[in-house]
Structure formats: C-alpha cells, structure tokens
Amino acid sequence: MxxxxxxxxxxxxxxxxxxxxxxxxxxxxxxxxxxxxxxxxxxxxxxxxxxxxxxxxxxxxxxxxxxxxxxxxxxxxxxxxxxxxxxxxxxxxxxxxxxxxxxxxxxxxxxxxxxxxxxxxxxxxxxxxxxxxxxxxxxxxxxxxDLGLIDLDYRDWAAGACALAQDARHRAIAAPWLAHVAKLDPDGPADEQAARAGSQLFAAYLRAARSAGFDGAGPGRFLMPGDLDGSPLLTFLPVPVPEGASIRRGSLAAMLERRYDSYKEHVVMPFFRGxxxxxxxxxxxxxxxxxxxxxxxxxxxxxxxxxxxxxxxxxxxxxxxxxxxxxxxxxxxxxxxxxxxxxxxxxxxxxxxxxxxxxxxxxxxxxxxxxxxxxxxxxLRATREAEMTRANEPLPCVVGTPLPGEQMAGRTFDGRETAAIFTGDLPAGTSGRSQATAVAAARDVMVIRFRPPRISAAESSGAxxxxxxxxxxxxxxxxxxxxxx
Ligand SMILES: Nc1nc2c(ncn2[C@@H]2O[C@H](COP(=O)(O)OP(=O)(O)OP(=O)(O)O)[C@@H](O)[C@H]2O)c(=O)[nH]1
Ligand SMILES: [Mg+2]
Structure with missing residues (x-):
C-alpha cells in the first residue's frame, strides 16, 4: 500500500x-x-x-x-x-x-x-x-x-616512530629532529626546553613527511592542531627508551611518557568515546x-x-x-x-x-x-551533461558555471558564464598497472570547480x-x- x-x-x-x-x-x-x-x-x-x-x-x-x-x-x-x-x-x-x-x-x-x-x-x-x-x-x-595510538604505549610508539624515521625516504627530512634526539638522555632530568624544541622539530618532520606523501607516525593534531595550537598537550616527542630499561621518575622519558598519555587521555579518547x-x-x-x-x-x-x-x-x-x-x-x-x-x-x-x-x-x-x-x-549536482563533436568524434562533456577564477586552456572564468567542458578520460583502475601510471593519466583530467546550481525557491505547486x-x-x-x- x-x-x-x-x-x-x-x-x-x-x-x-x-x-x-x-x-x-x-x-x-x-x-x-x-x-x-x-x-x-x-x-x-x-x-x-x-x-x-x-x-x-x-x-x-x-x-x-x-x-x-x-x-x-x-x-x-x-x-x-x-x-x-x-x-x-x-x-x-x-x-x-x-x-x-x-x-x-x-x-x-x-x-x-x-x-x-x-x-x-x-x-x-x-x-x-x-x-x-x-x-x-x-x-x-x-x-x-590517531585511533591507532589508543593501544600503543609511549615506549612502543617512540620505538615505532624512530624506526620509521630511519627509513631511506624519511631519513633526510627527519635529520634535524633525529639530531636533536641524539643529544637527549631519556634517563636524564626532565628538561622543558628540550621537550619544547624537540616537539617542534618532530612536528616539522611530520609535516614534511606528509607533504612528501610518506606515511607518518602521527599524532594527527601535530599536523592539524585546531584549538590545540600551542597547547602543552602537544609538547612531547618520541625519544627511544633502551629495551629493558625502566623509566625513572623525574626523568625526561617519564615527562614525555606522561604527556603522551595525557594526549591520549585528553584528545584521542574523548574523540573516540564521544x-x-x-x-x-x-x-x-x-x-x-x-x-x-x-x-x-x-x-x-x-x-x-x-x-x-x-x-x-x-x-x-x-x-x-x-x-x-x-x-x-x-x-x-x-x-x-x-x-x-x-x-x-x-x-x-x-x-x-x-x-x-x-x-x-x-x-x-x-x-x-x-x-x-x-x-x-x-x-548537489552542479552540472548537466552534453555531447560535443570534435573531428567527428563524440566528446562527452559536463556543462556548468565555473567558479570565478577557474582556468581552462588559458581562459579565466568570471563566475557568470556557462561552459561545456570535456574533462578527459579517466584512467581505468590501477590494478594491473602501477598507481603512478594511473596518476599520470589522471593529471590529464580537467577538474574545474563549478558554482552550485541555481535552485528556484518553490515550484508552482508550492512544494x-x-x-x-x-x-x-x-x-x-x-x-x-x-x-x-
Ligand atoms: N560540483 C560539486 N561540487 C561539490 C559537491 N560537493 C562539494 N563540492 C565542492 O567541494 C567543496 C567542499 O565541500 P564541503 O562540503 O564544504 O567540504 P567539507 O568536507 O565540509 O570541507 P571542510 O569543511 O573544509 O572540511 C565545495 O565548496 C564545492 O566546491 C558536489 O556534489 N558537486
Ligand atoms: Mg565542512
């Protein structure tokens, strides 16, 4: 019914x-x-x-x-x-x-x-x-x-992050942070300045790794601090603790471990639970x-x-x-x-x-x-479809109003005119070929941003x-x- x-x-x-x-x-x-x-x-x-x-x-x-x-x-x-x-x-x-x-x-x-x-x-x-x-x-x-940090303790996280930094692709960009870590004694006294400088070097490394497309160890808020920018919750860094050694109270490692745990408790867990x-x-x-x-x-x-x-x-x-x-x-x-x-x-x-x-x-x-x-x-669909012909070949196009400033073939759009765009052919899936080939093929695909469609307030029926x-x-x-x- x-x-x-x-x-x-x-x-x-x-x-x-x-x-x-x-x-x-x-x-x-x-x-x-x-x-x-x-x-x-x-x-x-x-x-x-x-x-x-x-x-x-x-x-x-x-x-x-x-x-x-x-x-x-x-x-x-x-x-x-x-x-x-x-x-x-x-x-x-x-x-x-x-x-x-x-x-x-x-x-x-x-x-x-x-x-x-x-x-x-x-x-x-x-x-x-x-x-x-x-x-x-x-x-x-x-x-x-950051969800991956939940069941990782400081010692394991630090060991993992330092091992990753030794990877051939990471080593060069991690060098300033690794050089700083080499000067630190995890069993030495808790040194606030060393932690602060080290966390900044570590964050710079994470950002560089990310823009180079390498896997990073996180934490995510080092990359996207949001409202935590400058917060003490972000003043920690991975410093390897020798295997078998205990973390002594009052030591640098103890301070970093406490901060790492606070980050998990005050940032990661609330997101996870909530x-x-x-x-x-x-x-x-x-x-x-x-x-x-x-x-x-x-x-x-x-x-x-x-x-x-x-x-x-x-x-x-x-x-x-x-x-x-x-x-x-x-x-x-x-x-x-x-x-x-x-x-x-x-x-x-x-x-x-x-x-x-x-x-x-x-x-x-x-x-x-x-x-x-x-x-x-x-x-929210911003385009309709049309077919153009070029040299007797049908070209499937999308038609829309490109946003002001969008460019195509040396032309800059003003945000008012409509344009029919042949976006190019997408590469077939990456399986069986290298991702790089697909990426290279996709670079030829035109991505133009369009204005949202104009939507009339109400139809004659009132709906x-x-x-x-x-x-x-x-x-x-x-x-x-x-x-x-
Ligand atoms: N043509 C088209 N563009 C879209 C569509 N959805 C989103 N966009 C474009 O993508 C942009 C980002 O969309 P948002 O919904 O703001 O994305 P978001 O994930 O909320 O972005 P942040 O809030 O910055 O994280 C928009 O400003 C549009 O330009 C869609 O369905 N069609
Ligand atoms: Mg949004």
Missing part, C-alpha cells in the same frame, strides 16, 4: 497515535560523515537533510519510493556539548543569488533528523506510525589517524579526482584515512580495543564525492579508482564485520523544488534504508 492510498482521516489518526510514542522509545541511528578537508562533508549533509525534510527525487531510496515516509523534521540534537550542524546557514548560502558553496568547517558538529514512516510490516503498522532519529555527525577525517565508538553507519567521502590530480601526497592521505576507518575490521587485527569498541559500525560507504565533475560515462572508472584506493588501504587483510560499499555520487544529485538516494538507502523497514 502506498501512502497515497491512505485517506486523510486515517493519516491524522495515525499521526495522533504517534504522538503517544515517547521519545525514549524512538530508535536512533548514528551516521558518521567524514573525509579529508574539502571532501564534501558539509554539502553532503546539507543535501541529505534537505532531501529528507523538504522531499526530493529519491527513486532508489526504498522507503521514499514506496511512499512510506510521512514526514521528516529537525529535532534538537541530544548532545549538548557538541555544536549543532548549522543547516539553515548552509541553506541560505546555497540559496544566494548567485549561489555559493558553504564555508569550510573545521570542528565537529551534529544534527538530528526525525523521520516518521510507515513500516513495511503490517503488524508493526497496526501499532501506528514508526519513528527513527537519524543523528548525523560531521567530523574531520584527519582525526581518525564520536567514533558511538557511530552505527559511516560514510567516508573522498575527493578522488582532486586526490589523483594532487599526486602521491594527496593519494597517501586518502589511503591513510580509508585505512584508519578499516583498521578495526581487519581480520586478526592487533588493535583489539579498537575492534571491540567499534563493532557497532555495520555499514561503511566509501563515496567518490563530486562525481558531477565528470560525465557519467566515467563514473564506473571513478568507482574503480576508489576501489583500488580502498583495496590498498586494506593492506590485503581481509575485512569482516561490516558491509562495505563503494559508489560515485554528487550530493520546494527538489535538489539535483547523483546517487544520493542510493547512498541513503544503503546507510539508513533498512532502519526504516
């Missing part, structure tokens, strides 16, 4: 009945939305919420296609200490004339959408309307990198085209993020604590965001490239305990105009569809 089959009085009776369902009985699904900076988190959440709350074209989102969603609305989110995701502000920016993309955000935020729906099960339906809270949590993918361990479903957005264009460093960053999300699901994982605490997550979606940047003829290749990145991140370990899916999507997207409905179906059954 579709929603349209229900008569108005039946609907209002059902709605009335639903009001008796007290809030604490309402099930909740926590949806984590993450990805590296600029990967499309804010736009994804804004579009997802807009499509639920105002209605959208969602033919592949089962509960909506079956007409079982009665309404969806924003409700106060339960965690008072987490800033609310400023949905209305982002909507306003996207609704400007001409429309703009929302500003970059660097902190965690959260939003609760409540969905009232009719169950598929006639028995459940006879009890009235069902409700589901969807708590959406937006957090930086860079924070995931956010990561409470997530049921996770979407990781990847700006695959920019990563390919960005070369080794950008690709290594993406791989690290994917690996951090997959770490708890690796079979035989050494990180038992992480595995134990994360088993709530039962579905993970890796999504190549902004797929409207290329013609749909390239989407399968985009997905194949993402699959390769995820496969490498999984490090050939088998993954168990979570359903993993990959797809190319666009939360809000649906937002254009690519596969956002399939993403929603995978992430929450079964919870609305």
């Amino acid at each position: 579709a929603l349209s089959d229900l008569t108005q009085p039946t609907l209002s009776r059902l709605r009335g009945a639903a009001d008796y369902v007290t809030d604490w009985m309402t099930p909740t699904v926590r949806l984590g939305v993450t990805g590296l900076a600029r990967s499309g988190k804010t736009v994804f959440i804004t579009a997802l919420v807009r499509n639920l709350v105002e209605g959208g074209r969602l033919p592949f989102f089962g509960p909506a296609a079956e007409g079982r969603i009665l309404r969806a609305y924003l409700t106060p989110q339960p965690d008072d200490d987490v800033p609310r995701f400023p949905y209305e502000e982002h909507l306003a920016v996207l609704g400007r004339d001409p429309p703009d993309w929302p500003e970059s955000t660097s902190r965690v935020s959260q939003l609760r959408v409540t969905v009232e729906y009719l169950s598929r099960s006639l028995l459940k339906r006879s009890f009235g309307i069902d409700r589901l809270h969807i708590d959406i949590v937006d957090y930086p993918g860079e924070w995931l990198l 956010y990561f361990s409470r997530i049921d479903r996770q979407i990781v957005l990847v700006d695959a085209l920019s990563a390919l264009n960005g070369g080794d460093a950008a690709l290594a960053d993406v791989r690290r993020t994917l690996a951090a999300v997959l770490a708890p699901f690796k079979v035989g994982t050494a990180n038992w604590f992480l595995a134990l605490m994360t088993r709530r997550i039962d579905r993970i979606l890796f999504a190549a965001a902004k797929s409207d940047h290329v013609h749909h003829a390239s989407h399968a290749r985009l997905e194949a490239l993402l699959a390769d990145m995820a496969h490498e991140a999984a490090d050939r370990a088998s993954i168990a305990g979570a359903d993993i899916k990959l797809m190319a999507l666009s939360a 809000a105009a649906p937002w254009p997207h690519i596969r956002l409905d399939r993403a929603l179906d995978f992430l929450v569809g079964d919870r609305l059954a």
